[in-house]
Amino acid sequence: MLNILVIGNGQCGNRILDSINRYALGGGRSYGKLAKFYSRQKFKSHVETLAFNTAINDLKEMRFTKAKDRVHISHLHGVGANRNIGKQVFEEKKDIIMRRIEEPGNFDAAFILSSASGGTGSSFTPLLIKEMKKRYNYPVYCILVLPFREEGTLYLQNTAFSIRDIRESGADGIILADNQYLKNIGGNIQEAYNRINDMIAERILFLLEALDSEMMMVTDLGDFKTVMSGGAGLATMGFFRANKETPVKNAIQNSLSPTGLLFSTNVYEEASRAMVIIKGDRKYLNMDDISAEIIKLSEAVGQVFKGIVVSAGEYPQVLSVLTLESANEIEKLYDTALQAIQQEKAKKQKIEEEAKLDKVISRIKGLEPEY
Numbered sequence: 560m561l562n563i564l565v566i567g568n569g570q571c572g573n574r575i576l577d578s579i580n581r582y583a584l585g586g587g588r589s590y591g592k593l594a595k596f597y598s599r600q601k602f603k604s605h606v607e608t609l610a611f612n613t614a615i616n617d618l619k620e621m622r623f624t625k626a627k628d629r630v631h632i633s634h635l636h637g638v639g640a641n642r643n644i645g646k647q648v649f650e651e652k653k654d655i656i657m658r659r660i661e662e663p664g665n666f667d668a669a670f671i672l673s674s675a676s677g678g679t680g681s682s683f684t685p686l687l688i689k690e691m692k693k694r695y696n697y698p699v700y701c702i703l704v705l706p707f708r709e710e711g712t713l714y715l716q717n718t719a720f721s722i723r724d725i726r727e728s729g730a731d732g733i734i735l736a737d738n739q740y741l742k743n744i745g746g747n748i749q750e751a752y753n754r755i756n757d758m759i760a761e762r763i764l765f766l767l768e769a770l771d772s773e774m775m776m777v778t779d780l781g782d783f784k785t786v787m788s789g790g791a792g793l794a795t796m797g798f799f800r801a802n803k804e805t806p807v808k809n810a811i812q813n814s815l816s817p818t819g820l821l822f823s824t825n826v827y828e829e830a831s832r833a834m835v836i837i838k839g840d841r842k843y844l845n846m847d848d849i850s851a852e853i854i855k856l857s858e859a860v861g862q863v864f865k866g867i868v869v870s871a872g873e874y875p876q877v878l879s880v881l882t883l884e885s886a887n888e889i890e891k892l893y894d895t896a897l898q899a900i901q902q903e904k905a906k907k908q909k910i911e912e913e914a915k916l917d918k919v920i921s922r923i924k925g926l927e928p929e930y
């Protein structure tokens with residue numbers, strides 16, 4: 560049995576973690592009130608979850624995560640998208656945070672969930688990973704949510720710097736989910752968040768379950784590590800749940816297409832290594848079709864690990880994990896972020912100039928005009 564630690568940092572990270580716990584408790588949102596009392600989760604692995612936040616209200620909003628797993632790192636009501644303050648708070652409260660991570664014992668792997676663009680999550684995450692990599696020798700993966708591009712200059716510049724910081728933190732890989740890419744999901748903003756969070760949660764839970772399953776064709780944590788160590792340190796995930804009419808080869812294709820992916824990429828051009836896990840009843844798993852799809856992918860990508868989990872009565876479900884050697888979308892995001900940084904810099908200069916003007920004007924302080 561695998562020992563897994565899942566941490567959610569900041570509001571976005573907390574909410575995705577809560578969605579994971581909701582699924583693990585059996586689904587429906589109405590389960591929430593009971594979570595605090597009947598917190599027996601249906602994880603196959605031994606999974607510990609922890610939520611960190613500077614804003615107590617974000618932690619209170621969680622409904623499916625045990626109260627003892629929600630850790631308030633007190634600092635006003637959040638750090639207001641300021642990563643410098645976030646970093647300072649982390650350093651001040653590092654001992655409390657690391658003690659909480661230490662408590663449940665050792666792990667086989669950890670996953671840290673966060674937005675790239677807010678203040679708390681995006682500043683805590685790289686520092687936390689750095690600290691964990693210093694102390695423990697298990698892999699630490701980050702699941703990073705990119706902002707809607709119209710959310711403003713501060714969020715864009717935070718994204719550019721937090722991706723850089725996480726890459727430099729020693730993280731064993733960054734799995735990207737992009738709000739902008741997933742925004743067509745429909746509904747108002749809260750519904751869109753919930754659905755995006757559920758998509759991420761579903762993929763993580765499927766991955767954890769599969770890595771801890773008896774497989775007909777085996778992929779394990781070792782293969783996952785190999786996949787994640789490929790490419791440029793960035794990855795994404797795809798998933799597709801077939802119905803009776805969907806042949807398994809279409810389910811595989813869909814998990815690799817915009818229908819299933821969490822981030823905009825052409826996997827046949829940008830992926831560097833992949834893992835494809837297929838679960839379902841034997842009668843739906845046509846091995847020739849599966850092999851043909853995997854060969855097609857490995858001809859484009861290079862190394863593809865294939866796992867098959869037999870599950871009686873189920874239509875095929877396919878999870879793909881892909882590391883990327885290039886990411887056109889990230890290049891575009893950095894172009895926009897660069898403009899945002901320059902805009903913020905120009906604004907600051909203007910404020911400084913105005914301050915100079917204040918000084919000039921203050922020279923007549925206490926004086927009256929003489930006529």
Ligand SMILES: Nc1nc2c(ncn2[C@@H]2O[C@H](COP(=O)(O)OP(=O)(O)OP(=O)(O)O)[C@@H](O)[C@H]2O)c(=O)[nH]1
Pocket residue numbers: 568569570571572574575613614636637638639640641673674675676677678679680681704705706707710714738752753755756
């Ligand atoms: N997918 C998804 N994105 C979210 C959610 N909540 C916030 N975000 C995104 O996260 C970014 C803001 O980061 P937050 O996680 O709210 O910020 P924080 O880490 O709590 O930091 P501060 O509030 O500044 O202290 C924005 O780009 C939002 O679009 C959510 O529930 N789901």
